[in-house]
Amino acid sequence: MSERTENAPPLTGHMADGQTRDRILRAAERLFAEHGYSGVSLRTIMAEAGANTASVHYYFRGKEGLLRALFDMRTAPMNAERVRLLDVCQHEFEQGQLTIRKLITAFAGPAIRSGWHPNGVLFEKLSAQCSVDPNPEVRRVVFESYHAVAMRFVSMLRAICPHLSDTEFYWRLHCFYGTMTYTRARNGRVGYLLACSYDETPADFVLEQLVTFAEAGFHASGPK
Secondary structure (H helix, E strand, O other): OOOOOOOOOOOOHHHHHHHHHHHHHHHHHHHHHHHOOOOOOHHHHHHHHOOOOHHHHHHHOOHHHHHHHHHHHHHHHHHHHHHHHHHHHHHHHHOOOOOHHHHHHHHHHHHHHHHHOHHHHHHHHHHHHHHOOOOHHHHHHHHHHHHHHHHHHHHHHHHOOOOOOHHHHHHHHHHHHHHHHHHHHOOOHHHHHHOOOOOOOOHHHHHHHHHHHHHHHHHOOOOO
16 A cells, blocks of 8 residues: 555545545554454544545445455455466476475465565454454455465365375365464464564565475375
8 A cells, every 4th residue: 555644635536535445445454453343333444544434335335345345455466476376386287296385385475475564464464353253244255355366276285185085185274274374363372372572584484484384284194
């Protein structure tokens, strides 16, 4: 999102309209991340954004539409990068050369790097919260935002893990998603347990640890 000073003079016309929409999205992202989707009213978001309540219906058709627009805005660059990397993986897959490590890196990399960027921290927290929200409409927004590219990833991963039964693959994938989601959420639990903090660890190092952990999990054979 573009950065603007808080004391900038009001604008009019189409530029003002664009800035109003942008302010609403920024306010919603911060408030949803801090209080959860259900813990924030549209009135609170509009007050934070300095906009009238009718604006949210004009731009987003309501609260769920606002959440969907926020996810679309944040996930579009991530998904585009995943598609680019999965295209490379697809070529290697067709040549019988695709490795589990290469595929996991292609899928997880854009998400981890996005979350470690200063502009992505709030959204990573919000995304983690929404993925376990009791409201099925909220979870649907999350699932649909990532669905197409995730299905492509899962299809290739299943094909290069023939040593796993369907049940084993299901739970290995479950554990992989849990690891990735928890890593992106960065809620401080591990730091609290170990009485230390590695919050400044570079994204590429974090990705390397996640991929190494997940690769071993998908390679391992089930108990005999």
